[in-house]
Amino acid sequence: MPPPRAAGAPFGRVLTAMATPMSRDGDIDYDGVQQVAAHLVDRGNDGLVISGTTGESPTTTDEEKERLLRAVVESVGDRAHVVAGVGTYDTAHTIELARQAEKTGAAGLLVVTPYYSKPPQAGLVEHFSRVADATGLPSMLYDIPARSGVPITTESMLRLAEHDRVVAVKDAKGDLYETSKVLAQTDLAFYSGEDALNLPLLAMGAVGVVSVVAHACAAEYVAMIRAVDAGDLPEARRINAAVLPAVRGIMTQAGGAIMAKAALELLGLIATRTTRPPLIDATDEEMRLLRACLVEAGLPL
Numbered sequence: 001m002p003p004p005r006a007a008g009a010p011f012g013r014v015l016t017a018m019a020t021p022m023s024r025d026g027d028i029d030y031d032g033v034q035q036v037a038a039h040l041v042d043r044g045n046d047g048l049v050i051s052g053t054t055g056e057s058p059t060t061t062d063e064e065k066e067r068l069l070r071a072v073v074e075s076v077g078d079r080a081h082v083v084a085g086v087g088t089y090d091t092a093h094t095i096e097l098a099r100q101a102e103k104t105g106a107a108g109l110l111v112v113t114p115y116y117s118k119p120p121q122a123g124l125v126e127h128f129s130r131v132a133d134a135t136g137l138p139s140m141l142y143d144i145p146a147r148s149g150v151p152i153t154t155e156s157m158l159r160l161a162e163h164d165r166v167v168a169v170k171d172a173k174g175d176l177y178e179t180s181k182v183l184a185q186t187d188l189a190f191y192s193g194e195d196a197l198n199l200p201l202l203a204m205g206a207v208g209v210v211s212v213v214a215h216a217c218a219a220e221y222v223a224m225i226r227a228v229d230a231g232d233l234p235e236a237r238r239i240n241a242a243v244l245p246a247v248r249g250i251m252t253q254a255g256g257a258i259m260a261k262a263a264l265e266l267l268g269l270i271a272t273r274t275t276r277p278p279l280i281d282a283t284d285e286e287m288r289l290l291r292a293c294l295v296e297a298g299l300p301l
Helices: 029-042 062-079 091-104 121-134 156-159 176-185 195-204 215-228 231-249 256-266 285-296
Strands: 015-017 046-051 081-085 108-112 139-143 166-169 191-192 207-210
Touching: 029 046, 046 062, 046 207, 062 081, 062 091, 062 231, 081 091, 081 156, 091 121, 091 207, 108 121, 108 176, 121 156, 156 176, 156 231, 176 191, 176 195, 191 195, 195 207, 195 215, 195 231, 207 215, 207 231, 215 231, 215 256, 231 256, 231 285, 256 285
Parallel strands: 015 046, 015 207, 046 081, 081 108, 108 139, 139 166, 166 191, 191 207
Antiparallel strands: none
């Protein structure tokens, strides 16, 4: 069952930052991509993010990104919002990817903070604004300073919120105070981008989640959002506590992209957990620990 619709949730409520299935030689398995996408929507996702970091976007070509997006759009049709990850540390390249995604049928764009070069806040505002100007698609800003090296400050968020097509934030900053300030002063739709903080962010007013753990726990997150919407905090806490072992298994061992594929393999949804260098595949010991965590979370394996 999909999560309940909500005003102000432009990309749905439960979105998986989808891993990219690959064959043992590292080629993208497009049939597998379509099967995983359909499965995730069947389990309750009303949105999918394609070519985010979990999808190994740093090691896929622009041509592969276009073909990936097309495969997912064909697989799920209008059953889910298909959001294209287009962010790079090059504004011109990001704009090219955004225009490509629009032509391919994306419903929206996920634009990560330019990484490594650590631009000043004025540069961030210009980058995000120029990307938003480049297409007619709505944009979700991805604020993840632990990876990008620089946060999107509250002041920058307030400026960007004035842009008609900047409509949402994937919040992986881990700063609940600053998030609460932006929530209070803008109409930006916030999505939890950190599975360990899904419940706190939902309780503060986030409209949904963009999750890695939802590869395995989408139905549980749908139920948690329903409980939050109903004001049933005890039930939301119960669900959150139940899925915490899965959060531990997927997010704290070898990184989300590696362990998301490991979880999909354990669930029988992909044939191999192959990743592209510099990532490496989950080890047998990591698989054993992940299996134990998923069983502890009550997931059928």
